[in-house]
Amino acid sequence: GAVVSQHPSRVICKSGTSVKIECRSLDFQATTMFWYRQFPKQSLMLMATSNEGSKATYEQGVEKDKFLINHASLTLSTLTVTSAHPEDSSFYICSARDLTSGRDTGELFFGEGSRLTVL
């Protein structure tokens, strides 16, 4: 199947700083990527849909200015958590579908996830 790589896998930062998480599709082009957040013992919560070359679509309740998403190329989307606070500590996961002709099965391919801890 397709491969999605996410970096960093773990990051610890001080309150008030910004953290950037990268999500790359390694063997396919992803015009759309999805960013999720998952708190302990809870399900995945879709934060935003990242669209290559245009603005991201944010889910209700997600602050656009706090969670900056940039999808500048067909293989890279970044999520920047600005002015992070302890309540932003969570597991952030990106995913994408391989829409290459003949290969789309509807499956979402996930990155490895990034665990953010804000002190």
Place this chain on the structure above:
Amino acid sequence: GQNIDQPTEMTATEGAIVQINCTYQTSGFNGLFWYQQHAGEAPTFLSYNVLDGLEEKGRFSSFLSRSKGYSYLLLKELQMKDSASYLCASMDSNYQLIWGAGTKLIIKP
């Protein structure tokens, strides 16, 4: 509204069989997914059903009944490594995945 229901936790014995049920209500339907997620890791794909019936893949099988809004994941010959959360997700008419809260499966020796 859109809703996915699955049990919070199940316990089973190594070598046995377990069935994890999922009921869904979504705006439109474009398929039902099951993912496995070990603690601290990203979900990994297990199965995708879009037509009624049973899909078998090794020790794992998934069943779908669209008329009942119901699916189950069947795990046979349970191994300790199967201890994980199992996420049910329905794809709606906008091709968005609606996720269940996950079923934590505990395997005992």
